[in-house]
Amino acid sequence: MRMKNIQHLKRISRISRICIALLILASCSGQHVARTSQRSLVVRTALMEPEAMVYARAFENRTGIKVEVVRQSTGVMLSFLKFQRDNAVDTTIDVVFGGPADAYVIGAREGLFEKYISPERANIARDHMDKDGCWTGVYLGSIGFAVSPKRLKELGLSTPTCWDDLLSPKLRGEISMANPVSSGTGYTILATLAQIMGKDQALLYLKALDSNILDYPGSGAMPGKLVGLGQIAVGILFSHDVLAFRQQGYDIDLVFPKEGTGFEIGGIAIVRGTKKLDEAKRFVDFMLSAEGQNLYAAMGEFRLPTNRLATIPLGAVAFSKVNVIEYDVTWAAVNKDYLLDEWISATGDAGGE
DSSP: GGGGGGGOOOOOHHHHHHHHHHHHHHOOOTTTOOOOOTEEEEEEESHHHHHHHHHHHHHHHHHEEEEEEEEEEEHHHHHHHHHHHTOOOOOOOOOEEEHHHHHHHHHHTTTEEEOOGGGGGGGGGGGGGGSSSEEEEEEEEEEEEEHHHHHHHHOOOOOOOOOGGGGGGTTTEEOOOOOTTTOOOHHHHHHHHHHHHOOHHHHHHHHHHHGGEEEESSSSSSHHHHTTTSSSSSEEEEHHHHHHHHHHHOOOOEETTTTTEEEEEEEEETTTOSSSHHHHHHHHHHHHHHHHHHHHTTTTHHHHHHHHTTOOOTTTOOOOOBBOOOOOOOHHHHHHHHHHHHHHHEEEEEEEE
8 A cells, every 4th residue: 555655745844933932932022931840731732743842832932831732633632521521531732722623512511521611712703612611613625636637647638627526446556534433534525415415415425435535644734745645646635734734845736616615613622620720711811812813824824713813824815715514513513423434434444543
């Protein structure tokens, strides 16, 4: 399998940008304060760790509160919180950050989060948050296709412009999407198709698409890397990740399916039972603020901020430019178990990170 050949990815451009962002943050006047070793947080995030570390270090520079970042896919992160609750284990996590909001809706219903109404929510749309304060949206992102022009030319194919184009027999073994069992990105794709086509038709579609799938990685961004490296022709993932890979120099194009596409509200929440509640509230406030969300643009990311006062990154694709469906996050949460069970039956893949 070609996945096994991918051991060393090109990270120089991204690492350089992150290092520059960290240097800028460290030099910001009036923000760096003395560290207090007793003040710390553990944040689990669905974001890639280098990106999450930029936000963590910016917060440390602002507050002096040290942040330990641990990366996990959204599904795995939620399962861990459930395990802690079900086994009466004191939480080792203070904040969860990133990943689609359907997981946060489920977490709120199961009592996994502390309620907190941040003052920064005044600048965020009501449909991008839980009304009771269990979670709040910290960024937005739409689903798109990452395509390799070179690989498509080799296959004698034109650029796919709709979901049905991905069923071409010429694309056998040429497509990748994240596993919806472990990945929030993967589940957003599944729930998007179910809302566009209807549940039964979407599952039939995904069963047919399975013939063209090379692999279902646990990471939502991995399909974009495979496309960028020329290993496959098409990846299905969030558009901001596609744009980030293209900025790094990969030969990759972004396409949105003309029938419509779904999106994520990336969430942030305080874990119930944290012993660092005050520190956790400050981290949530920071990431919901314009200052925190302006880091997306500062470090060359393409996430859309939820705070209306924050800067939209140059080159990011606004929802107004895309045929975005009225994606129902609550519906996605309510139907998650059913859709995942049926997807596993259709594809024979139980997932895992």
